[in-house]
Amino acid sequence: MKQRTRWALSVATLCLISLSLAAQEAEVDISACRGIYTVLKAMRDGAPKEQVSSMLETLLDTRPYQVMFKHYNRSWRPNHLPKPVFKRMILSLQFAEEYSAGENERADTMRARWTKYYPNLSPYEKQLRQLEGANLSKLINDAVRFAQEWLPPEWKIPKFYFPVIPNGGSPAFALENTQGYDFLQLAQGTIGEIDLNWLAGTVSHESHHLGMRSTMPGSLSAADAMAFRVVSLCVAEGVATYFISGPPPGRAPAFKGTSFHVFTGELAKAWNDQVSAEEEILQHQTMLLDKAMAGLLTEEAFNAELREYWLNGVVGRAYTLGAEMFGAIYTAFGKEGVFAAIQNPRRLFELYNAAIDAKPEALKRCVRVPDKAVKQALAIGRSVPLARGALPLRTQRAGTQKGKRDVHG
Numbered sequence: 585m586k587q588r589t590r591w592a593l594s595v596a597t598l599c600l601i602s603l604s605l606a607a608q609e610a611e612v613d614i615s616a617c618r619g620i621y622t623v624l625k626a627m628r629d630g631a632p633k634e635q636v637s638s639m640l641e642t643l644l645d646t647r648p649y650q651v652m653f654k655h656y657n658r659s660w661r662p663n664h665l666p667k668p669v670f671k672r673m674i675l676s677l678q679f680a681e682e683y684s685a686g687e688n689e690r691a692d693t694m695r696a697r698w699t700k701y702y703p704n705l706s707p708y709e710k711q712l713r714q715l716e717g718a719n720l721s722k723l724i725n726d727a728v729r730f731a732q733e734w735l736p737p738e739w740k741i742p743k744f745y746f747p748v749i750p751n752g753g754s755p756a757f758a759l760e761n762t763q764g765y766d767f768l769q770l771a772q773g774t775i776g777e778i779d780l781n782w783l784a785g786t787v788s789h790e791s792h793h794l795g796m797r798s799t800m801p802g803s804l805s806a807a808d809a810m811a812f813r814v815v816s817l818c819v820a821e822g823v824a825t826y827f828i829s830g831p832p833p834g835r836a837p838a839f840k841g842t843s844f845h846v847f848t849g850e851l852a853k854a855w856n857d858q859v860s861a862e863e864e865i866l867q868h869q870t871m872l873l874d875k876a877m878a879g880l881l882t883e884e885a886f887n888a889e890l891r892e893y894w895l896n897g898v899v900g901r902a903y904t905l906g907a908e909m910f911g912a913i914y915t916a917f918g919k920e921g922v923f924a925a926i927q928n929p930r931r932l933f934e935l936y937n938a939a940i941d942a943k944p945e946a947l948k949r950c951v952r953v954p955d956k957a958v959k960q961a962l963a964i965g966r967s968v969p970l971a972r973g974a975l976p977l978r979t980q981r982a983g984t985q986k987g988k989r990d991v992h993g
């Protein structure tokens with residue numbers, strides 16, 4: 585009996601351990617929001633400058649702000665936003681002589697966002713109460729778990745630190761194991777009211793990128809490697825957009841399984857415009873594929889394509905075309921088809937066309953990929969023996985590069 589109790593207890597303990605592990609996809613930290621509130625309140629209540637300055641000094645040494653300074657002072661932009669400058673920018677809300685416009689471009693932009701909140705702290709208070717009252721850990725962890733469902737099971741989203749940091753600069757950023765969000769720029773339903781569903785949807789979308797893995801075969805000729813990138817350029821955004829961000833229906837039916845509504849007014853309009861331009865967008869992709877296979881698409885030209893065509897605009901074209909392709913594949917072949925395309929993007933066009941054939945009624949408005957492009961994609965890495973001296977490509981994480989685009993500046 586005793587034995588059995590012990591056994592039952594250890595099973596229960598094991599369950600508890602695995603439960604608590606499962607509950608920690610993200611480490612949520614909103615301490616900086618309250619910290620800054622205390623500082624702003626003290627300034628408004630007339631505290632002396634020395635006192636506020638020392639409060640700020642302590643606060644800016646805490647983990648959320650340390651990560652934030654790391655983000656603004658990355659290796660490629662050292663001294664972009666020095667801590668003393670940021671500190672004086674905040675002090676200047678009350679003590680004008682502390683900072684003058686033109687001193688630091690980043691701090692200038694930030695200051696404009698702080699001055700919206702400072703004269704009347706009640707929207708800030710309201711937002712703060714809402715964040716503190718929400719079960720943010722649950723919200724974020726659920727969002728991460730949802731994203732995980734749309735990744736092949738062996739691709740795990742790494743755990744990350746999730747601070748909300750009042751700063752007024754980048755609305756969101758990703759750095760090492762951190763996804764940071766700006767308290768002053770969280771999407772709002774009405775002023776002072778954070779749209780928590782938008783926040784969860786955005787975190788979920790970004791987390792999906794973090795879980796993406798490179799699928800590029802180890803050694804490809806330079807031309808095939810470029811062709812592979814062209815073929816997979818819509819994959820990461822397509823999956824994350826269709827299954828998580830909840831766009832309106834396009835040519836493929838809308839996905840019913842997401843509870844996030846990231847596509848609000850302006851985004852929905854941009855989405856619809858692109859759905860009508862899908863023929864052109866697909867043509868553009870097949871033209872690029874021709875170029876790549878002929879060895880005529882350089883790295884610089886491809887990057888310019890990403891920047892100026894595929895990821896540009898309110899909703900990048902890669903988001904729309906990718907979402908539609910995955911929507912069609914899902915409609916015909918379910919999750920299994922989706923994972924087959926994620927894990928081997930060379931099959932994406934093939935699966936997409938096959939989906940249109942399998943569900944002609946539901947997918948009749950979808951634009952077919954020309955057969956030539958389907959064959960080209962399938963032949964990547966198989967057609968020509970490796971050129972002698974072809975450089976082995978360093979593996980890259982498919983999601984990382986594209987993911988950056990969502991987390992601005």
Ligand SMILES: [Zn+2]
Pocket residue numbers: 789790793820821824986987990
């Ligand atoms: Zn994205």
